[in-house]
Amino acid sequence: MLTLDFVSTVRATRSGPLDTLSDVEGMTEWGRAHAAELGLAAGFTATEGLRREVVELRQAVRALLARAVAPGPASSSDIDRLPGFAESLDLVNATALAVPLAPRLEWPDQGAPTAGSVPATKADESSRARAALAAAAIELLAGPHREQLRACPAPRCVLYFVKEHSRQEWCSVGCGNRARAARHYRHHRDG
Template sequence: MLALEFVSTVRARRSGPVDELSDVEGMTVWGRAHAAELGLDPGFTASEELWREVVELRQAVRALFARAVAPGPVSSADADRLPGFAESLALVNATALAVPVAPRLEWPADGVPVAVSVSAGETGQSARVRAALAAAAIELLAGPHREQLRACLAPRCVLYYVREHPRQEWCSVGCGNRARAARHYRQHRTS
């Protein structure tokens, strides 16, 4: 899910929090890795303005994710630095609306027809990228997966994930192992 990958550009490592979009170069690398989903050519290079706008959008989407998981715990990565809910909602909606899209039928000679979404008018690269990210967030938050959205409970993890089964508490097996090891250590340290 593009929205989860987008908010997961803030993650934790043993050395501390890591922001994959900490600079223009990071935005360029992440954009190239998601070029097909964002409608970018493989040689994409981010501008300073695009980078700033994408990071602002990411913080707004993270604020909406924090609201979606409430009353459960939110990601500890930046919970104290997120913009307000109303401001975040307005930014995500305005960003998605800035680039109207329309379906286009593509039918290769040796394949089956598929519908793809394309920009309905002339728009700049920054607006298209941000609109695709905002639309992905809206799709996740307005769809059935919102009810399963959680913040990982493992020590030092700051990721959001979509719970795949009722007892899932962590975003990955690695986080589950770390959480169990930490619990084991706490139990044996106090006894």
């Protein structure tokens, strides 16, 4: 899911938080990896302005995800760094509205038709990319997957994930192992 890939550009590591979008090179690499979904050219190169706008949007989407997982806890590692809910909602909606999308039918000579979305109006790369990210967030938050959206409860983890089965508690096996090890350590230290 594009939205989860997007908000996962900030994550916790053993040495502290890691932000894939902390510089123009990281934004360029991430944009190129998601070029088709974002409507970017294959040779896309980010600017500092685009990077800042994308990071601002990411934080707004993270704030909306934090609200979506309620009454469960949001990611405790970054909840204090997120903008307010109303401000985040306004930014996501305004960003999606800046480049309205229209459906487009693609039908290759050899193959089945597919549907996609294209900008309904001419727009620059930055606006197209941010609108695609905002639209993907709106689709996730208004769709059926919102009910399975969770914040990983593992120590220091800042990731959100869609719960794929009833016993899934963490975003990854690694986070599950860290959480169990931390619980074991607390139990033996206090016991």
